[in-house]
Amino acid sequence: MNLPLKQQLANIYKKPQPKKLQKRRTEVLTESDIKSLMGMDKPTYRRHRGAFRQRG
Template sequence: MNTLQDQLKIWQNANPLRVKESAPKKPQDKKTEQLKDWEWQELMGANKPTYRRYRGSYRQK
């Protein structure tokens, strides 16, 4: 009974095209998201309508 390591070596020799040698991978640069001023204001809710009470009813400011 062959060990798993021996079976793997036999399989690699039988299938040489399927086994790829891994090249050292370059660390990928993380892309930072650049937002414009109006996008920040939209996210913070600065452009939403505000309401206030005036003489018993709600009015848009």
């Protein structure tokens, strides 16, 4: 299957096709996941008479 010279040259010098972009998957987070990422589940401390005490 020999192609004519014109088609061979067209195949050699053809422009590269732009690559298709892959769609990113959106991450689904629960409310508890979001709160833990924000640090809301960590213990909080306050000062009382010069000492740090954990807030209830």
